[in-house]
Amino acid sequence: MLEFEGGLQSSKFRKSMDYIIRPMQDRDILQAIEIDREAFPTQWPHPTYSSLKQELRNRLARYIVVSGRNETTPAAVEQRIGSKSLWQRLSQVRHFLDHDRFFGEEKPPPAKDYVIGVAGFWIMVDEAHITTIATRNAHRRQGIGEWLLISVIDVAMHLSARIITLEVRLSNKQAQALYQKYGFQKAGVRRSYYSDNGEDALLMTTDTMTSASFQSHFQQLKQEHQQRWRALYEVSEVT
Numbered sequence: 048m049l050e051f052e053g054g055l056q057s058s059k060f061r062k063s064m065d066y067i068i069r070p071m072q073d074r075d076i077l078q079a080i081e082i083d084r085e086a087f088p089t090q091w092p093h094p095t096y097s098s099l100k101q102e103l104r105n106r107l108a109r110y111i112v113v114s115g116r117n118e119t120t121p122a123a124v125e126q127r128i129g130s131k132s133l134w135q136r137l138s139q140v141r142h143f144l145d146h147d148r149f150f151g152e153e154k155p156p157p158a159k160d161y162v163i164g165v166a167g168f169w170i171m172v173d174e175a176h177i178t179t180i181a182t183r184n185a186h187r188r189q190g191i192g193e194w195l196l197i198s199v200i201d202v203a204m205h206l207s208a209r210i211i212t213l214e215v216r217l218s219n220k221q222a223q224a225l226y227q228k229y230g231f232q233k234a235g236v237r238r239s240y241y242s243d244n245g246e247d248a249l250l251m252t253t254d255t256m257t258s259a260s261f262q263s264h265f266q267q268l269k270q271e272h273q274q275r276w277r278a279l280y281e282v283s284e285v286t
């Protein structure tokens with residue numbers, strides 16, 4: 048269940064000294080929520096433990112995380128998540144009204160390592176649709192977002208997706224730069240797509256991923272990423 052059927056060959060079993068890229072597990076969910084809140088502060092609703100747990104069991108969904116082994120201990124993360132800001136207290140009041148509070152939400156399993164980036168996508172027939180990709184603020188511009196996107200593309204191709212699509216805020220130039228680097232092109236605009244501020248979404252899509260041009264571009268970018276961010280790829284251990 049938690050292992051993808053291939054597609055992460057270049058990364059699934061690959062452990063670096065400090066980082067590992069792997070399928071997301073239940074024990075990562077609290078940190079994935081933390082990353083989501085940090086990356087998309089104005090977005091509502093944020094995923095909950097049970098919604099993400101359900102996603103991990105959804106046959107159409109795939110979630111990938113990058114975790115660091117020499118980072119803040121999971122205990123510190125949980126303490127942070129556990130410390131209640133006013134906003135979190137308000138969220139709890141809201142949360143009290145939802146299904147989980149009435150029917151019991153189980154206690155999340157303890158985290159094992161520190162998650163610094165998350166990506167997820169849905170696969171529908173021959174199209175993969177990226178639902179989320181985010182890196183913790185403190186770890187931006189270190190090749191993590193790109194590593195996640197490379198893995199999303201690898202897994203999606205392995206699952207026979209022909210193209211990958213996504214929506215991105217019109218104002219989100221950083222993310223657009225990442226997608227453009229990997230050959231995503233503008234395919235349309237969804238007006239007032241985001242409910243928090245009514246912002247439009249840009250719909251972006253890859254070319255057919257089996258095309259020679261996509262493949263040669265992708266393989267070249269992968270190589271460049273491996274050379275530039277060598278520390279991510281240093282194998283110290285194989286599971």
Ligand SMILES: CC(C)(COP(=O)(O)OP(=O)(O)OC[C@H]1O[C@@H](n2cnc3c(N)ncnc32)[C@H](O)[C@@H]1OP(=O)(O)O)[C@@H](O)C(=O)NCCC(=O)NCCS
Binds near residue numbers: 222224228
């Ligand atoms: C978008 C995001 C995932 C990029 O993650 P990251 O780990 O910082 O990205 P990387 O270091 O791997 O950068 C990869 C490429 O992304 C683009 N990029 C990332 N940050 C950028 C910035 N601040 N300005 C311009 N381009 C940027 C560049 O093309 C970069 O390639 P380069 O280094 O050759 O210029 C990250 O900024 C993030 O989490 N943002 C908030 C969440 C979000 O907006 N997600 C996208 C939703 S559609």
